[in-house]
Amino acid sequence: MTEEKKPLKIAALGDLHVKDDHSTSYRELFGEISRAADVLVLTGDLTDLGKPREAEILAEELRACSIPVVDVLGNHDYECGHEDEIKAIIKGAGVHLLDGSSHEIDGVGFVGVKGFAGGFGRRMLGAFGEAAIKTFVAETMNEAMRLENAMRAVRATRSVVVLHYAPVAETVEGEPLEIFPFLGSSRLAETTDRFKVSAVVHGHAHRGRYEGRTPAGAPVYNVAFHIEKPSRRPYALIEV
Numbered sequence: 001m002t003e004e005k006k007p008l009k010i011a012a013l014g015d016l017h018v019k020d021d022h023s024t025s026y027r028e029l030f031g032e033i034s035r036a037a038d039v040l041v042l043t044g045d046l047t048d049l050g051k052p053r054e055a056e057i058l059a060e061e062l063r064a065c066s067i068p069v070v071d072v073l074g075n076h077d078y079e080c081g082h083e084d085e086i087k088a089i090i091k092g093a094g095v096h097l098l099d100g101s102s103h104e105i106d107g108v109g110f111v112g113v114k115g116f117a118g119g120f121g122r123r124m125l126g127a128f129g130e131a132a133i134k135t136f137v138a139e140t141m142n143e144a145m146r147l148e149n150a151m152r153a154v155r156a157t158r159s160v161v162v163l164h165y166a167p168v169a170e171t172v173e174g175e176p177l178e179i180f181p182f183l184g185s186s187r188l189a190e191t192t193d194r195f196k197v198s199a200v201v202h203g204h205a206h207r208g209r210y211e212g213r214t215p216a217g218a219p220v221y222n223v224a225f226h227i228e229k230p231s232r233r234p235y236a237l238i239e240v
Ligand SMILES: [Fe+2]
Pocket: 015, 017, 045, 074, 076, 204, 205, 206
């Protein structure tokens, strides 16, 4: 077995929703993850309201993490309109932010975007009618396109797609049916399926379920904090 093919142990976790009232703390969990895995993947909603102070608290707590960290932002990280500041704070903590980009660790390419909503399969929202609907759909398609461009740049034979929004309906099952279209978009899975992918991880659907597959068969894992996982821990452990 060559060094490059050695399995990489990934801890994946989403929806930390760090608050600035110190009611959340992940310091101990980051220490535990550093002993359990080779890489930590955070799937967005790092902060609860997108406040820079919340990102600063997370950056401070990430000092307890001694393994490489990659992440995408989630919709909550945009809430206050300070997403650029949040990106800078997180990057300042040594985190590899995937924002339509990729980052290779030990022969595995991590590639990510936040993604967007729009619904699944034949029921997904189409670009028809009012300008507002077209703008909404264009945002979904733009995120899918940014993912595609980032995936084209991956040279590693193994790759992990990191999203905030779900690419399939299977892993949002458990959420109210009425909000499925706001939890993700099949357009993300269509893009993923144009490439050979080892795993897809996402968050956002706090009450969804852990495991699903893209139409072409790539494994999809919803790793939002409160999802029950085979690891019996808040984080998923995935080997690629
Ligand atoms: Fe969330």
